[in-house]
Amino acid sequence: MTQQQALQGANRRPLEDRVSFLTHRINAQLQQVCNPLIADYKLDLYSSRIIVAIAEKGPLKVGELVDLMALPQSTMSHQLKRMERDDYVTRTRSETDNRTVVIELTQKGSDVSKVCNRLSDVIMDNVSKNLSNDEIEQLSTLLQRVFASIPKVGDVSL
Numbered sequence: 210m211t212q213q214q215a216l217q218g219a220n221r222r223p224l225e226d227r228v229s230f231l232t233h234r235i236n237a238q239l240q241q242v243c244n245p246l247i248a249d250y251k252l253d254l255y256s257s258r259i260i261v262a263i264a265e266k267g268p269l270k271v272g273e274l275v276d277l278m279a280l281p282q283s284t285m286s287h288q289l290k291r292m293e294r295d296d297y298v299t300r301t302r303s304e305t306d307n308r309t310v311v312i313e314l315t316q317k318g319s320d321v322s323k324v325c326n327r328l329s330d331v332i333m334d335n336v337s338k339n340l341s342n343d344e345i346e347q348l349s350t351l352l353q354r355v356f357a358s359i360p361k362v363g364d365v366s367l
Contacts, residue, residue, distance in 0.1 A: 228355055243328055250321055251295050255280070256288050257325040260297060260314065264322035268313040271300075279356075297321060 224230050236254075243254045252260070255278075262277055263269055269277070275285050289312060292298045297318035303309035314322065336345065 232352075232355075239332065243332070246328060247324065250324065251291075252297075252321070252325070255284075256292055256297075257328065259285075259288060259292065260318055260322045261325045261329065263298065263312060263314050264319065264326070268311050270303075271310045271312060274312060292318070 221227075240254045243257070247253070247257055259274060259278060262274065266277075271282075271285060271289065274289075275282055278285065280288075289298060289300060293300055295317075296315055299313050299315055301311050301313070303311060333345075340348065
């Protein structure tokens with residue numbers, strides 16, 4: 210072990226205090242709480258977030274959803290196939306560009322988006338019990354900066 214490696218290890222925050230581990234724990238806890246509540250709709254946390262995104266932004270291209278959700282293309286395709294099978298979304302090829310697929314909510318998808326948003330509201334109500342509105346705004350801003358600072362796939366190596 211080089212001296213630089215030893216210094217890096219000495220300066221490393223404990224696991225429980227690392228941003229990467231904390232965001233992992235938050236997402237894992239959200240999945241444990243939320244997934245059972247929306248399981249009757251054949252949804253999980255990822256698909257409910259996709260539904261909310263389309264409900265808020267309107268029809269989106271698959272590539273736009275991949276970027277917004279920060280999910281791999283293959284994961285998004287799997288989610289969208291399942292959501293189309295369950296009649297929550299439609300996938301339509303663009304008339305001007307056959308490579309582009311546009312995703313829209315069906316009426317069933319629009320209806321279930323209200324459930325997904327209520328779930329989000331319940332989570333935020335719980336967070337709001339421990340954080341002020343200013344702290345929530347500050348946290349949101351900081352998390353956006355953290356997300357923006359994370360390298361893209363292929364931009365980093367060990």
